[in-house]
Amino acid sequence: MASDTVRxxxxxxxxxGCGMAGCAAAWWLEHEGWEVVLVDKxxxxxxxxxxxxxxxxSVRVLRxxxxxxxxxxxAFAAPAMSVRWGRNRIRQLTIESDDEWRLARRSVLxxxxxxxxxxxxxxxxxxxLEALEHRSDDVLARFGDGSAESFDLVVGADGLHxxxxxxxxxxxxxxVYRNGLTHVWINADVPLPNRRAxxxxxxxxxxxIYPFQDTDQTSIMAVAPVPSPTEPDEPMLVERVCDMxxxxxxxMHPVAVAARKSDDTKLTRFAQVRLPRWYTRRVVLLGDSxxxxxxxxxxxxxxxxxxxxxxxxxxxxxGDVTVAFARFEMERRxxxxxxxxxxARTVEFSTGARRRGRVATLAxxxxxxxxxxxxxxxxxxxxxxxxxxx
Ligand SMILES: Cc1cc2nc3c(=O)[nH]c(=O)nc-3n(C[C@H](O)[C@H](O)[C@H](O)COP(=O)(O)OP(=O)(O)OC[C@H]3O[C@@H](n4cnc5c(N)ncnc54)[C@H](O)[C@@H]3O)c2cc1C
Numbered sequence: 001m002a003s004d005t006v007r008x009x010x011x012x013x014x015x016x017g018c019g020m021a022g023c024a025a026a027w028w029l030e031h032e033g034w035e036v037v038l039v040d041k042x043x044x045x046x047x048x049x050x051x052x053x054x055x056x057x058s059v060r061v062l063r064x065x066x067x068x069x070x071x072x073x074x075a076f077a078a079p080a081m082s083v084r085w086g087r088n089r090i091r092q093l094t095i096e097s098d099d100e101w102r103l104a105r106r107s108v109l110x111x112x113x114x115x116x117x118x119x120x121x122x123x124x125x126x127x128x129l130e131a132l133e134h135r136s137d138d139v140l141a142r143f144g145d146g147s148a149e150s151f152d153l154v155v156g157a158d159g160l161h162x163x164x165x166x167x168x169x170x171x172x173x174x175x176v177y178r179n180g181l182t183h184v185w186i187n188a189d190v191p192l193p194n195r196r197a198x199x200x201x202x203x204x205x206x207x208x209i210y211p212f213q214d215t216d217q218t219s220i221m222a223v224a225p226v227p228s229p230t231e232p233d234e235p236m237l238v239e240r241v242c243d244m245x246x247x248x249x250x251x252m253h254p255v256a257v258a259a260r261k262s263d264d265t266k267l268t269r270f271a272q273v274r275l276p277r278w279y280t281r282r283v284v285l286l287g288d289s290x291x292x293x294x295x296x297x298x299x300x301x302x303x304x305x306x307x308x309x310x311x312x313x314x315x316x317x318x319g320d321v322t323v324a325f326a327r328f329e330m331e332r333r334x335x336x337x338x339x340x341x342x343x344a345r346t347v348e349f350s351t352g353a354r355r356r357g358r359v360a361t362l363a364x365x366x367x368x369x370x371x372x373x374x375x376x377x378x379x380x381x382x383x384x385x386x387x388x389x390x
Contacts, residue, residue, distance in 0.1 A: 234265065238260075
């Protein structure tokens with residue numbers, strides 16, 4: 001009987017989802033010698049043009065993937081930012097940017113990443129995964145176009161509303177944490193004054209206002225409580241965000257005016273995926289499907305890119321698929337949980353907890369950082385010992 005090891009004859013991997021996690025997983029698995037099939041249920045999986053943040057680690061992993069040209073062409077240096085707060089009088093603090101941090105339009109970055117995949121990766125757009133059948137030596141995947149194929153490994157990189165997660169681990173109701181807050185996204189046709197980002201906590205909203213560097217546009221993302229949790233009223237929420245932007249200072253008046261005229265707006269709900277386990281048998285979750293942190297964290301790209309690399313390397317180093325998944329999860333879980341906790345607390349803190357609640361939220365956040373420090377230090381030390389390269 002064939003053993004349940006990575007080194008099977010065919011070593012075929014199915015990657016479900018062409019977002020950041022799926023593209024990165026396809027690249028790293030192919031790099032480690034897997035035959036990869038990458039599917040996405042959408043014919044055009046990268047339509048949305050809001051900003052994605054690439055932190056130092058994301059940039060480092062993209063470079064390792066030979067993506068320097070992508071960074072040069074579509075990502076721009078994160079601008080300096082002013083942090084503004086206060087009820088009656090706005091106070092502000094200016095923070096210079098870190099040279100290595102970048103911003104990019106999600107749609108453009110992902111299209112480039114997709115085009116960067118080696119042509120040995122088979123890509124199928126408009127083909128959704130519908131069912132998985134665990135068999136003794138492989139997994140049978142069934143697709144929306146009626147086809148079925150067997151694989152040695154399946155990576156569920158299919159995002160917040162993951163089909164793979166529902167099929168192997170938990171329903172959405174049992175895995176997605178929501179806090180009742182809503183993101184309001186607005187692209188406004190006006191340049192941001194001084195091209196300096198504005199982070200603000202005001203009027204019960206946390207807002208991140210960034211300049212696009214490729215056009216004279218401004219991206220506004222605000223996290224706001226929804227008065228009616230069942231039917232969020234988009235025009236009313238957009239208006240509230242515009243009023244808040246207006247109140248951030250006279251320099252923000254033109255931004256508020258352009259935001260009121262914008263027809264490029266959308267609402268999404270704050271969400272985190274919290275699961276006790278990310279894998280079963282030959283199937284593993286990666287990126288938002290495993291541990292969505294929430295876009296407000298700006299950590300989605302970091303989690304996907306480094307997670308994909310860690311998964312492929314774990315499969316290379318461990319003889320057994322399940323052992324590889326367990327090691328991968330052990331390595332990545334502390335980062336995901338700490339980032340989720342800090343993000344949820346920041347949002348709670350900024351969206352109007354009362355004074356006492358704010359102190360507790362802040363204290364808990366400091367606790368999270370302290371708890372995360374030993375893991376981060378251990379990783380840093382082992383990288384130093386290893387010569388700090390890969
Ligand atoms: C439309 C959209 C816009 C976003 N905009 C921003 C933003 O502006 N800023 C930000 O910080 N973050 C944004 N995010 C989140 C951010 O992209 C992710 O946090 C991060 O990139 C990690 O993504 P991921 O690859 O795990 O999942 P995703 O980017 O969500 O990709 C998942 C992919 O899986 C596909 N899929 C789902 N189900 C199936 C199935 N059954 N079969 C096949 N394919 C399937 C989806 O079509 C999708 O392409 C956005 C996500 C989406 C989906």
